[in-house]
Amino acid sequence: MQTSIRAIGRQWLTVVAVLMAIAVNALSNFFPPAGQNIGQVSNTTFANVLITPEGYAFAIWGLIYIGLIAFSVYQALPAKRDNAAIARSAQWLIGACFLQMVWVYAFLLSQFWLSVILMLGIVGCLVMGYLSTRTLKPTRAHRWLVQAPISVYFGWITVAAVVNVSSALLISLPADWATLSTGSVGLTVLMMVISGAIAATIALKYEDGSYPAVAVWALSAIANRQANIVPIAFVGIGLSIGLGLIILRLKTKRIMGTPTAS
Numbered sequence: 113m114q115t116s117i118r119a120i121g122r123q124w125l126t127v128v129a130v131l132m133a134i135a136v137n138a139l140s141n142f143f144p145p146a147g148q149n150i151g152q153v154s155n156t157t158f159a160n161v162l163i164t165p166e167g168y169a170f171a172i173w174g175l176i177y178i179g180l181i182a183f184s185v186y187q188a189l190p191a192k193r194d195n196a197a198i199a200r201s202a203q204w205l206i207g208a209c210f211l212q213m214v215w216v217y218a219f220l221l222s223q224f225w226l227s228v229i230l231m232l233g234i235v236g237c238l239v240m241g242y243l244s245t246r247t248l249k250p251t252r253a254h255r256w257l258v259q260a261p262i263s264v265y266f267g268w269i270t271v272a273a274v275v276n277v278s279s280a281l282l283i284s285l286p287a288d289w290a291t292l293s294t295g296s297v298g299l300t301v302l303m304m305v306i307s308g309a310i311a312a313t314i315a316l317k318y319e320d321g322s323y324p325a326v327a328v329w330a331l332s333a334i335a336n337r338q339a340n341i342v343p344i345a346f347v348g349i350g351l352s353i354g355l356g357l358i359i360l361r362l363k364t365k366r367i368m369g370t371p372t373a374s
Contacts, residue, residue, distance in 0.1 A: 119199065123188040126202040129209035130184040134177050136213040145220050153220065158279045162300040162344060165271070165333035172268055172329060179261030180205070186257040197247045201262060204241030208234045208265070224280040231269070231276045238266040246318050260322045267326030270310065274303055300338075301347050304331060308351035312358055321362045324355040331355075 141149045148156070154164055186192065187202045215230040245262050248254045311327035314320060328351075335348025 119193045127184045129206045130180045133209040140216045161278045165330050166337040169333035176265050182257050183261040197244050200244035201241040204237045208237035224283050228280045231273045235273050242266045263322035267323040271330040315358050321359045328352045328355045
């Protein structure tokens with residue numbers, strides 16, 4: 113009985129955490145505490161951070177939130193109450209959502225290094241949540257309502273963490289060092305290649321097409337924003353094509369009926 117009550121509490125807390133994260137994000141856009149929302153801060157204070165994607169890329173938050181709502185509703189079903197893998201992923205998602213809420217206001221109040229620490233905490237929660245989803249039997253419901261939502265959220269947060277660190281360096285370092293670290297074409301290309309390599313590794317190891325799809329979205333948006341900087345645009349397009357081929361291979365493998373882990 114006590115275990116059942118605890119499980120029901122976790123299910124409802126997951127729903128509340130997701131809805132609160134969405135509400136806080138919306139409120140911060142309509143009523144930013146320092147007069148600028150996250151997009152405006154990115155386009156003004158951090159306009160020189162070369163790895164920042166084009167503005168339209170942030171529309172992915174709509175897909176992320178739809179996925180998280182679907183996950184929270186699915187895990188709240190009585191039949192899923194005692195599913196250990198879903199329970200673990202829900203617990204880590206709760207942590208990620210609450211850290212994200214604090215991150216929003218840390219970033220908007222110019223506490224940029226605090227925002228980096230919080231962002232790394234979100235990444236850590238999503239790593240654990242992601243690994244928990246990979247232990248599930250790959251049914252259609254688990255694939256679309258558990259694995260994909262966490263994977264897309266994790267993929268975007270990985271990109272956001274890189275941008276967040278670059279932004280904090282721009283503010284904190286002396287002007288010449290900041291230009292070298294955040295405005296360097298070579299370093300930006302290196303970070304893009306590392307991001308692409310991580311996406312490819314996760315895609316192939318876990319046979320997961322959702323995570324690299326987010327990387328394609330982000331890398332192509334970076335290439336679009338920096339279209340006049342040939343190395344960045346070339347690498348962004350090249351990595352996007354490469355990851356796209358991996359996704360196509362995974363989808364083809366699934367269609368042909370080969371067992372997959374996602």
